Amino acid sequence: MIDLLDRQFFQFALIAALLVGLCAPAVGTFIVQRRLALLGDGIGHVALTGVALGFLTGTAPVLTAVLVAVAGAVAIELVRARGRTSGDVALALMFYGGIAGGVLLMGIAPGGSNAKLNSYLFGAIASVTEQDIWIIGGLAVAVLAVVAFFGRELFVLCQDEEMARASGLPVRFLSLLIAVTAALTVVIAMRVVGLLLVSALMVIPVATSQQLTRGFRTTMLLAMLFGVIAAVGGLLASTASTRVPPGASIVLLALAGFVLALGVGKFVRRGRSQESTLTEPSTRAEEVV
């Protein structure tokens, strides 16, 4: 492992994992709060078309993925805001269109192959280049800046959209902002865990964290900590054997953390409900099981 740390490709991989671990749960907290846990999946599928477009046109796939993912996120948000109940159908349509479009374009792209497709679907953190690191780093700064700058407003929006409107917040702008930020996060995480597992890093650390916390801010900070532990830990675990794909070990590690937190959370809540006069504070844990 010491040898690995000296290798440049591994340093790039570590940096990428660290940034993904920080960003994905930060955005994920708002998205889960907004009941859009599957938004990341939808955007991830759409981004595949962007990747394939990059191969087809000879542009950097990360850049085309950003453009297409952002366009997809905006489209999803506009459909969601319009049709009150058909939001999940709109998401489903994005899933299918994105994957089918990606596979089709990849097939007709000159250098396109199944191996390349796989590396984007399931991640290929070892192939992260210096150029990728600059793009990922820039996007991560943008994502964290949005969370820091608009966090207070996004909290109100994701908690209760009508309240946000009655407080004079720019609801349409903030809704698009959170969708676009999610799209950027998807592209950051794409190289690390792959488009099919991107959403896992946005949702699992948050689900883990909320088993243990009482407030929104602590949920987000703890989720970011869990995200970093899962991403970096999963990457290190994958070095044990060349046959362990990092994307899978990262997500499985995050899931293991969730199961652990579920047990600890029940314990914590039992203690809490004894100290207050209330009965069962939440049945969420039971619902998940």
Added chain:
Amino acid sequence: MHTLTETVFAMRDGRVTLDRRPILRGIDLAVRPGEVVAIMGANGSGKSTLIRALLGLTPLSGGRTLMYGSPPARFRDWWRIGYVPQRLSVGGGVPATVGEVVTSGRIARQSRLRRTSAADRAAVAGALEAVGLSDRVRDPVQALSGGQQQRVLIARALAGEPDTYVMDEPTAGVDADTQQLLADTLARLVADGKTIVLVAHELGPLEPLITRGVVVREGLVAHDGPPPRPEGDCARPGHEHVHPHAAEATAGPLRGWQGEA
């Protein structure tokens, strides 16, 4: 900056259609500063839609409405309005503490990047004190009972220190203690000259505070004046009005609905 005579809400011929069903069918309503207006009516009469339309949350399909002289879309002084929705929306399960939710009531007064100030903290502490939840600041709102959640909503509005409170059924499904606490809180706001518009099914302990009652019936104002007393005719749901609007309604296209309460 603002004179006492300016009108808080002014709706002229306000109409709202939802899913091609007319909900409001031409409402004229002006609320002046310092008034305590109770909007009453049977379920489905359009009273909640009316306050949502006053705030611009539900767009008008006809007529116009002004908030402090501006149409809702161009209204900028949102800190002057404190909206208390019917129910606390707890989002997708991410916990939020009582303190976080009540602090969010300051959002219209806080600019981006500004840190929470001493004034913010004082307002939040005062609001929590007023509703008797000071000792629950760090508890998740999801763990509170319905009545306590209603108190959180009221505290959130109080924290914003607005000039006008708009409350959607603050007394619905709330225990007697919370109703009394709400009445005491409102009495202090009234003494401070605040304007209050609330939707209520029953007034309960709020009754002595109300200066004006507006009864909505099938999307029209059926009564506007002194608050109807429980023993009076107007408080009885489903009673027959002899106001001109009601007569129009009988002749209108919605005639088939007349029998429904």
